[in-house]
Amino acid sequence: MDFNPAQHRSGSPGPRKRARQSLEEGEPDPFSPPPHRSTTSSPPSPVQSTTPPARTGAGAEVGIEAECEDEELLKKRFKNTLAARRSRAKKVMILEQERTRAKELEQVNWTLQQRVAVLESEKEILRASNDSQRVRIARLEAELARALDRIKDRGCLARYGHHVKELATIYYDLLDRLFIGNSSTPVITKLVELRLQSEVDFNLHFVGKKPVNNVGSGTRRLEDSLLVVEKGQKRLPQLLAHNRQLNKIFLSGRLIESPDAVAGVLHSVPSSATKLDLFYRDSWHLDLPPPLESNTTDDFGMDLDEEILGLKMLLIRGDIKVTEEFYKFLERCPSLNHIKMDWSVEMDLPELTKVLRRCCPKLNSLDLETSKRPDKDVATFFENASTVGWDTIRLAGDAPGPLLLEAVLKHAMTLETIWMDFKGGVPSEIMQALLSSAPKLVYFHVNRNPKDLKGNYLEAKDIISTPWVCHDLQYLNIAISGIPRPDLDRTENPMKKGPEYRKSVKEGHRLQRQVYRRIGEMTNLEALILGDKYVPSWGVHSPTEYVVDMMKWCQASCLAFTLASGMDELAPLKKLKLLDLRNMEIRFDEDKDLDWIDKNWPNLESLVLQDDDRLGNGF
Secondary structure (H helix, E strand, O other): OOOOHHHHHHHOOOHHHHHHHHHHOOOOOOOOOOOOOOOOOOOOOOOOOOOOOOOOOHHHHHHHHHHHHHHHHHHHHHHHHHHHHHHHHHHHHHHHHHHHHHHHHHHHHHHHHHHHHHHHHHHHHHHHHHHHHHHHHHHHHHHHHHHHHHHHHHOHHHHHHHHOOEEEEOOOHHHHHOEOOOOOOEOOOOOOEEEEOOHHHHHEEEEOOEEEEEEOOEEEOHHHHHHHHHHHHHHHHHHHHOOOOOOEEEEEOHHHOOHHHHHHHHHHOOOOOOEEEEEEOHHHHOOOOOOOOOOOOOOOOOOOOOOOOOOOEEEEEEOOEOOHHHHHHHOOOOOOOEEEEOOOOEOOHHHHHHHHHHHOOOOOEEEEEOOOOOHHHHHHHHHHOOOOOOOEEEEEEOOOOHHHHHHHHHOOOOOOEEEEEEOOOOOHHHHHHHHHHOOOOOEEEEOOOOOOOOOOOEEHHHHOOOOOOOOOOOEEEOOEEOOOOOOOOOOOOHHHOOHHHHOOHHHHHHHHHHHHHHHHOOOOOOEEEOOOOOOOOOOOOOHHHHHHHHHHHOEOOOOOOOHHHOHHHHOOOOOOOEEEOOOEOOOOOOOOHHHHHHHHOOOOOEEEOOOOOOOOOOO
């Protein structure tokens, strides 16, 4: 709305203005002399003149000054009015914005409340579902227990237990259920294979400071588990004693945690058993107390002098203690030909050597972890435990001692399978000596670490020094090193900094051809594994980093596997089925080299160049 000063002047005239209006309207001026009165009145004019009479003298000056003051006053009032209106408009605008924002916040709050309500509803649904699931699980467990009771009560196992040939379970409860009442005779008596593993071993967890056993989806109190273990330790020998057709026995966990428990098992092994595997780790039960009462051994009417003629394989693994009962057991096993012992098995190795040599004349296969054992004791055991000589050995652990390696060489004439899985330290000359002095050798494997530059590599100069006598060799897994490869232009690999890389390409090809020729003499070879799986370095994540790291650590001073380097010397390997060249600096020419492979190795089934999924699949 526009502001009209004239309206303000006519609406609220000042005192001076009212005086002026009085003069204009014909009212007498109090400061002027009285007008001359006429007796004759003039007729009224139809239209009065709007022009005020002219002012003269001091009155006119006073009127002008008053009018100026009024104008100034009106201007000030006009400005104040405009400012007030602008302020009110701004406040109204701000108020409208706040109202809009408040409505938006109310909408957001309403949406959040709806979301919270939905989540609360879902939470209640899940809670109800979990409750119902727990109830259902408890009901099913109760039904299972009742079903087992009904089976036992009705004598189903008693009637049909003779049909059960194999029993494998992680629940020790079942052992007690195989017996009716206090009877020492189980309802299953014709088992051929038995595998018992502890539910405690596989499902133990801790709630607060008290360990409980999580069996399936339910929870069992620790005391109940200990009672189950105690009953199982008593029932297991009874089960073994009455199943005289058992062939394979695998026992793991708390059933054999104590020497007495192991003794009870050893006393009850039937003469028909061919394989006995015992495995227990103390680390599984660091915070668990021992059973409520110690188990007592019983012969259950068995003849402890009876020979177990069928037992051929004995595996002692984990933290089992080899006591006097073990030595007595070995005296009953004249047919034993294979024994496996972990490094953690607690035993007197010299005493075990004497017992095996005296009581096990057919022992010829050994799987031994040598870590933390004196080199002298291990060497003495290896050299003297077998009277017929070892034909199969698997040795693992830290770097082998010189006495052990010397003892291995003494058995070279009888060795057929050699598997060395040491972390390092197998000298090249030892590997070459075995290949040059073991005529019966069929399987030769020496594990190596591709990032260990010191051990477990067979040098090319050693390969060509003496001929190999193992012409029946079918499996060869070694890493060959010491070959000049001046064709390699990368220098970031520590394996590529030796003096041999200063030799010429011609010298490198001449040495490679001699190595190819030596391998080609093994005409029965079916698997040739010269490479190894790529192991990424710490902190390598992206594909580019994998490629760079793999190129850095791949074997460098190795065979190039090209026709130019002499690969044609491998043509006699007509039975070859597997060629593994992973993690090696090879230089395949797809047109020449691969075509030659297709033509000369008709039985080749697998050519493995690399198998890391991050880098793509091999051939």
